[in-house]
Amino acid sequence: MPREQVLAAATTRFARDGYDKTTLRAIADDARVDAAMVVYLFGSKEKLFRESLQLILDPDMLVAALAGAEDDGPDIGERMVRTYLGLWEAPQTAASIRAMVASATSHPEANDAFRGFVQDYVLAAVSDILGGGEQARLRAMLAASSLVGTAMLRYVIGVAPLSELPTDDVVRLVAPTVTRYLTADAAELGLPL
Missing domain, CATH: 1.10.357.10 (Tetracycline Repressor, domain 2)
Structure with missing residues (x-):
């Protein structure tokens, strides 16, 4: 469940703020998870961006x-x-x-x-x-x-x-x-x- 929450939050955040202005901490806050969980699930902002693309x-x-x-x-x-x-x-x-x-x-x-x-x-x-x-x-x-x-x-x-x-x-x-x-x-x- 946290994975889907993070992906949804990341997709929204990347769409609104672009790659450069989006932070893993902001995504974690939006998903209501710890920033360490985002890193654990996806490893990096680049990998999270790639996964977000697949949703769209x-x-x-x-x-x-x-x-x-x-x-x-x-x-x-x-x-x-x-x-x-x-x-x-x-x-x-x-x-x-x-x-x-x-x-x-x-x-x-x-x-x-x-x-x-x-x-x-x-x-x-x-x-x-x-x-x-x-x-x-x-x-x-x-x-x-x-x-x-x-x-x-x-x-x-x-x-x-x-x-x-x-x-x-x-x-x-x-x-x-x-x-x-x-x-x-x-x-x-x-x-x-």
Whole structure:
């Protein structure tokens, strides 16, 4: 139970104050536990930040979008883009994602934690569903570059016209590229064999 309390408090605190201004003591106070408990459970602020990211950017949601359900559309890119943008637009996750990504671009420890999260959780999960191996990992990274770039310009920096387009239009425009990265023949993409 204390682990969940600490994670919830950390997610809220990181979203509100950013990585640099958040302290383990403040998180402990918010969670109503001793600061030593936070260190015992997570080891460091960087590791706690990484775990907090998983609550917001749940890799299982992206894997589910890749796998698709019976009532999903057939286009893998459309499912991925719609799911990913949904995380950025959902009231319960939007502010947290923006704050955590901003922290990751401005603070070295947060950057390390974010990179580790993407490599160890997101890319690993996505590449596994694509069949595993280096090619699958590279495909996942290429798709992620489109998704992250779109999110940075649309939600973090707010560059028009991308930031002003309806979500359905963004999905329609970005999905073909994501689909291509995930499904095109390796030779067509120029992937190393």
